[in-house]
Amino acid sequence: DGGITQSPKYLFRKEGQNVTLSCEQNLNHDAMYWYRQDPGQGLRLIYYSQIVNDFQKGDIAEGYSVSREKKESFPLTVTSAQKNPTAFYLCASTQGGELFFGEGSRLTVL
Amino acid sequence: SQQGEEDPQALSIQEGENATMNCSYKTSINNLQWYRQNSGRGLVHLILIRSNEREKHSGRLRVTLDTSKKSSSLLITASRAADTASYFCAPAFDRDDKIIFGKGTRLHILP
Secondary structure, eight states, X not given: OOOEEEEOSXXXXXTTOOEEEEEEEOSOOSEEEEEEEOTTOOEEEEEEEEETTEEEEOTTOTTEEEOOSXXXXXXXXXXXXXXXXXXXXXXXXXXXXXXXXXXXXXEEEO | OOOOEEXXXXXXXXXXXXXXXXXXXXXXXXXXEEEEEOTTSOEEEEEEEETTOSEEEETTEEEEEETTTTEEEEEEOSOOXXXXXXXXXXXXXXXXXXXXXXXXXXXXXXX
């Protein structure tokens, strides 16, 4: 089945550690996105990539990094520079128009 | 790119009633999309309405677009418990515009 897969679903991290969230899609979409969602809030754009080997910062890119070496993969690294990383992270892909979302990764910093 | 602002922030209605949510935006758009998010899940696309369309239907959903007022509305008719979710609008300047979301409307259907 075509879709977008995020892993892990739940992740715990100690302060000062980097962590990488995986996002894979088999929809052959050019564009991929990472959003952050805090409790009771909307989605905020972290990074997006319109095409392989290219990506742009969103509204809250500080403390995060991404890569887009393959069309189907867009991993997000939450670095120790991110001061408040506990949140729900959502990945999405699109070929223009409708966004397809993964089921999210919930990161908790202990 | 731009984000829409949904109104109201929260809405509680009795099962069987209709629910209306509104979205306002600031600049001209190519299209506007509505999404639903169940608690703890990813967003699901509901409807895309283009700037040259005024109304669109999908099952119990009806979306209107008024480009002169820069606003859109989502109507859910005959609401069900399963409609309890957050609803987001996403206006897009062009087809490849990055998608930015507002804070959404939290809809709660009372039994």
